[in-house]
Every structure is written in structure tokens, then in C-alpha cells.
Amino acid sequence: MTMRSIEIYDTTLRDGTQGEGVSLSLQDKLNIAQRLAEMGIDFIEGGYPLSNEKDTAFFEQVRKLDMGSSRVCAFGMTRRRSMKAEDDPGMKALVAAQTPAVTMVGKTWDYHATEVLGVSLDENLDMIGESVAFLKRHADVLYDAEHFFDGWKANPKYAAQTLQAAVDAGAGWVVLCDTNGGSLPEEIAEIVGQVKQQLADTNVTIGIHCHNDSELAVANTLAAVDAGANQVQGTINGIGERCGNVDLISAMANLALKKKGYQVLGGQPLTHLTELSRYVYETANLQWRSGQPFVGQSAFAHKGGMHVHAVNKSASTYEHIDPATVGNERRILVSELSGRSNIIALTTKHDLQDDKELMNKILAEVVRLENQGYQFESAGASFDLLVKRLAGTFTSHFQTIKYRIVAGDRDAQNKVAFAEAIVKLQVGDVLWFDAAEGHGPVNALDAALRKALQDTYPELSEMRLLDYKVRVVDSGAGTAAHIRVNIESGDKHDTWGTIGVSENIIEASWKALVDAFEYKLHKSKTSTPQQPAEF
Numbered sequence: 040m041t042m043r044s045i046e047i048y049d050t051t052l053r054d055g056t057q058g059e060g061v062s063l064s065l066q067d068k069l070n071i072a073q074r075l076a077e078m079g080i081d082f083i084e085g086g087y088p089l090s091n092e093k094d095t096a097f098f099e100q101v102r103k104l105d106m107g108s109s110r111v112c113a114f115g116m117t118r119r120r121s122m123k124a125e126d127d128p129g130m131k132a133l134v135a136a137q138t139p140a141v142t143m144v145g146k147t148w149d150y151h152a153t154e155v156l157g158v159s160l161d162e163n164l165d166m167i168g169e170s171v172a173f174l175k176r177h178a179d180v181l182y183d184a185e186h187f188f189d190g191w192k193a194n195p196k197y198a199a200q201t202l203q204a205a206v207d208a209g210a211g212w213v214v215l216c217d218t219n220g221g222s223l224p225e226e227i228a229e230i231v232g233q234v235k236q237q238l239a240d241t242n243v244t245i246g247i248h249c250h251n252d253s254e255l256a257v258a259n260t261l262a263a264v265d266a267g268a269n270q271v272q273g274t275i276n277g278i279g280e281r282c283g284n285v286d287l288i289s290a291m292a293n294l295a296l297k298k299k300g301y302q303v304l305g306g307q308p309l310t311h312l313t314e315l316s317r318y319v320y321e322t323a324n325l326q327w328r329s330g331q332p333f334v335g336q337s338a339f340a341h342k343g344g345m346h347v348h349a350v351n352k353s354a355s356t357y358e359h360i361d362p363a364t365v366g367n368e369r370r371i372l373v374s375e376l377s378g379r380s381n382i383i384a385l386t387t388k389h390d391l392q393d394d395k396e397l398m399n400k401i402l403a404e405v406v407r408l409e410n411q412g413y414q415f416e417s418a419g420a421s422f423d424l425l426v427k428r429l430a431g432t433f434t435s436h437f438q439t440i441k442y443r444i445v446a447g448d449r450d451a452q453n454k455v456a457f458a459e460a461i462v463k464l465q466v467g468d469v470l471w472f473d474a475a476e477g478h479g480p481v482n483a484l485d486a487a488l489r490k491a492l493q494d495t496y497p498e499l500s501e502m503r504l505l506d507y508k509v510r511v512v513d514s515g516a517g518t519a520a521h522i523r524v525n526i527e528s529g530d531k532h533d534t535w536g537t538i539g540v541s542e543n544i545i546e547a548s549w550k551a552l553v554d555a556f557e558y559k560l561h562k563s564k565t566s567t568p569q570q571p572a573e574f
């Protein structure tokens with residue numbers, strides 16, 4: 040079968056940064072651009088050079104990077120009204136960006152031309168044509184037809200004229216934008232089909248740029264491709280103005296793995312998609328979307344007992360694709376919805392599956408603890424320790440005898456808070472009694488635990504607390520509500536999650552901390568007690 044290659048155009052660095060809460064430094068933008076180039080993304084829109092100094096600097100610096108076969112684009116709008124293109128500061132900034140391609144947005148919708156720009160319909164056509172013609176002397180030009188579908192629905196003849204003005208002036212691409220994200224797939228398919236007929240005698244590539252305001256951006260993008268679009272514009276993870284743009288991750292995965300007859304990124308495997316998605320979240324300092332299709336942490340997470348039972352026999356019973364094809368992984372969760380199959384799947388590494396009685400015991404304990412507010416889904420380390428305890432293979436590296444926290448304000452006027460922790464532990468035959476200060480109670484407890492254990496277990500110096508989350512789990516209970524604390528810890532090899540639940544936030548934190556230390560010592564091959572120092 041001949042494959043149709045669909046160009047992928049990424050606008051994470053421009054439209055993505057128009058999303059609420061998204062802000063990228065210059066270095067972040069350069070790093071993401073480099074990552075996108077490594078993936079083989081065809082076009083990378085770097086920003087709006089007229090908009091701010093950071094974007095101008097981006098185009099200066101990106102020139103020094105090896106962008107492989109990716110083409111970097113600068114983005115801007117048509118010349119201002121009543122001005123020559125060559126005098127327009129926006130046009131000059133686009134040329135100064137010195138990119139091999141420039142993307143220029145113009146107005147399609149007659150209502151926008153007259154009401155927003157305040158120009159006649161003819162003047163708008165001149166603005167489009169003259170701007171494309173001017174830029175074409177310096178770079179390839181992609182024409183983004185803003186509000187294309189709304190404009191077509193209001194006045195199809197005029198919408199077609201705006202495209203024609205861009206094409207006649209030399210645009211190599213016309214990109215049809217569902218700017219307000221309100222169109223339906225059948226409308227997109229119908230209108231793209233008509234544009235295809237209009238441009239049948241040209242070499243112009245039709246592109247599609249969908250926003251997600253009706254949660255239809257992926258469906259609309261696929262419908263446009265079926266109707267003849269050969270370029271897909273979007274952002275990684277779908278970040279962008281209002282409800283975002285089409286998520287390129289889902290668009291690429293659907294085109295390459297689901298639909299027949301299309302390829303993206305030259306047909307190379309998509310095994311880096313999950314890593315790319317997380318890299319962009321981390322760089323933009325955004326929370327991952329756990330339920331994000333294809334690449335989310337939960338995209339292949341199985342929780343219901345019946346599902347896990349079937350997945351253990353054949354993964355395809357509850358998975359639409361092999362998670363490895365997009366670089367993701369299968370996860371088996373435990374919860375009160377679990378059956379024995381979940382426990383069996385999760386305890387594979389403990390080699391205990393044949394022990395039915397033990398499996399039932401673990402399941403009963405998980406259900407009992409979940410009733411108290413525990414949730415082991417992101418606390419795999421606490422779950423492993425629980426299994427070891429119930430299997431009788433757990434040996435504690437230290438016994439906790441007591442802890443105490445003193446917290447308050449040292450200087451109320453200047454709002455200087457303090458926290459001190461005292462811990463008493465037994466390690467082998469030795470009692471350790473240590474105190475430490477911290478930025479808050481958990482930090483102080485962590486510091487005191489380390490102090491007490493560091494001579495015996497020097498490997499603890501490699502361990503760091505990476506994240507700390509607190510949640511009230513049964514708020515209906517008023518002051519007796521349970522608090523769930525999740526701690527994420529890591530060393531240079533792994534990260535691991537632990538949990539503690541209590542009516543008291545400090546006690547819940549203490550339990551999660553103790554599990555975090557125990558888990559590090561259990562997983563570390565060298566964690567046999569060293570001869571403790573005299574004190």
C-alpha cells in the first residue's frame with residue numbers, strides 16, 4: 040500500500056505558550072525545540088518575534104543548534120492596515136528571524152475583517168496578498184487562515200478569496216484553522232473537501248490547525264486528513280489557548296498506528312512519544328495528565344479485578360495497542376476493586392503467586408487499609424514492604440521508638456516559622472536519639488531520621504525526597520478526617536512512592552517517611568548494618 044506522509048507542524052513554543060499557566064524560558068524553548076528536532080518533527084514554530092525579546096533571542100540562538108531535517112518557523116500576522124508590508128514592524132521582525140519558513144496568520148472571516156481590524160473586505164485581501172508576496176522574497180511561506188471554518192460557514196465565497204490571495208502571492212501551504220474550536224468532524228471534512236477542489240490545480244499543501252474547545256480537536260484533525268489535508272498543526276500534550284490545541288501526541292499515534300495508509304515522521308517508530316510528552320510537561324513545570332491517551336500514566340493502568348484477570352492471560356483483552364509502541368508501560372493497580380489477579384500480577388517479582396493463602400491475605404489487608412484511606416496506586420514501595428511483611432520476609436533495618444515535633448513562629452512579626460524534630464530509634468543493639476531543624480515539620484523529621492541512621496547506613500546520603508502530597512480522604516468526618524500523605528523519593532537509580540494515613544498529618548508523614556527509608560535500605564544491596572559509631 041502506498042503511504043501518504045503527513046507533515047507534523049509543532050506550535051508548542053507559540054500557540055502552546057498561549058495556554059493559561061504555560062510559560063517557557065528562552066532555554067526551555069531551545070531545549071524543547073532540540074527535542075522536537077531529535078524526534079524528526081517536520082516544522083517547529085519557535086514563537087512570535089515581534090511579540091517579545093525572548094522570542095527574538097530564540098531565533099538568534101536556534102540558528103546555532105543542529106535541527107536536523109526540522110524546519111524552524113517564525114510566526115506573525117499580516118501587515119497592519121494602511122501600511123506597506125515592507126514598513127510593517129511585524130513583517131520586518133519575521134524577516135529578521137532568518138528562518139527557512141515563515142507562518143503568517145490572516146483573517147478569513149468577513150466579520151473579523153470589518154469588525155476587528157476595521158478594514159474593507161478588499162483591504163483585507165490586499166493585506167494577505169502583499170504580506171505573503173513580501174515574505175516570499177525571504178522564506179517559504181505558510182499561510183494560517185484564522186477562523187477558516189467559521190468564515191467559510193458565514194461567507195464561503197469570501198473565505199475562498201482569502202485563500203486565493205495567499206496562494207496567488209506565493210504561499211506554499213494554506214493551513215485551515217478551527218480557531219474557536221467549535222466545528223464538528225463532518226463540517227471539517229466537507230469544507231476541507233471543497234478547498235481541495237479549489238486548489239486542485241496547484242501544488243499548495245493543505246494543513247489543518249484545530250483547537251479543542253468542543254473536545255473534538257483530534258477527531259477534526261483526522262477528518263481533515265481524510266478529506267485531503269497533508270499537514271497537521273498542534274502542540275505536545277495539547278497545551279494552548281483556552282482549552283488547548285490538538286494534542287500532537289494523539290494525532291500522530293492515531294495517524295501512524297490506527298489509520299490505514301498514513302505515516303508520520305518518515306514512518307519511524309513512535310517509541311519516544313511518552314518520553315517527549317513528559318519532557319514537555321517537566322520543562323513547562325506542568326502536572327502530567329494521568330489519563331492522557333497513549334502516554335498518560337494511567338493509559339495502560341488496570342485496576343478492576345476482572346480486567347487484570349484477563350490482561351494476565353492476554354494484554355490485548357483490555358489494551359487497544361501495545362503500550363511499548365508509544366514508549367509507555369502497563370501498570371497493575373491495587374484497590375478495593377482488586378481481585379486476586381491484581382495481587383498475583385503485582386507480586387510477580389516476589390515469586391509468591393503459588394501461595395493462594397498468602398495472596399488472599401494480601402488482598403484482605405489491602406482492602407482493610409483502603410477502607411482507612413490508603414491507596415497503593417502511587418505507593419508501590421509501601422505495597423512491596425506490605426507484601427514482605429505478610430510473607431514473613433521483612434526484616435526491619437531500624438525500630439522507631441518515638442518522635443516529637445516542635446513547631447511555631449520564632450518571630451511572629453516577621454513571620455519566621457521554625458520546626459524541630461527529635462527521633463529515638465533502635466538500630467541493632469544501639470539506641471539513637473537525635474534532633475534536627477528543618478524548613479517545616481516533615482523536613483525536620485527527615486533530617487533527624489538521616490542523622491540517626493547515617494552512620495549505620497551511609498547509602499542513605501544518596502536518597503532525596505522528591506515530592507510530598509497531602510490529601511484529606513474523608514472530609515465528611517470533620518476534624519476526625521483522615522489525612523493521606525504520599526512521598527516520592529529517589530536516588531540516582533530509581534524513584535519510589537510511599538504512603539501514610541492517619542488522623543494526624545505529622546503521623547501520616549512519619550509513616551510515609553519511615554517506609555521511604557526502609558524501602559531504600561531494602562533495595563540497596565549494601566544495606567547490612569555497619570558497625571555504628573560510638574556516641
Ligand SMILES: CC(=O)SCCNC(=O)CCNC(=O)[C@H](O)C(C)(C)COP(=O)(O)OP(=O)(O)OC[C@H]1O[C@@H](n2cnc3c(N)ncnc32)[C@H](O)[C@@H]1OP(=O)(O)O
Pocket residue numbers: 054057087089090091116117118119120144145146155156166185218280
Ligand atoms: C489565532 C492566534 O492564535 S493568532 C496569535 C495570537 N497570539 C498573540 O497575540 C500573542 C503575541 N501577540 C503580541 O505580542 C501582541 O498582540 C502583538 C505584539 C502582536 C501586537 O501588539 P499590539 O500592537 O499592542 O496590539 P494588540 O495586542 O492589541 O493587537 C491588536 C492589533 O493587531 C491588529 N491585528 C490583529 N490581527 C491582525 C491581522 N491578522 N493582520 C493585521 N493586523 C492584525 C489589530 O487590528 C490591532 O491593531 P490596532 O491596535 O491598530 O487596531
Ligand SMILES: CC(=O)C(=O)O
Pocket residue numbers: 054144183184185186216217218219248250
Ligand atoms: C493561527 C492560530 O493559531 C489559530 O487560528 O488558531
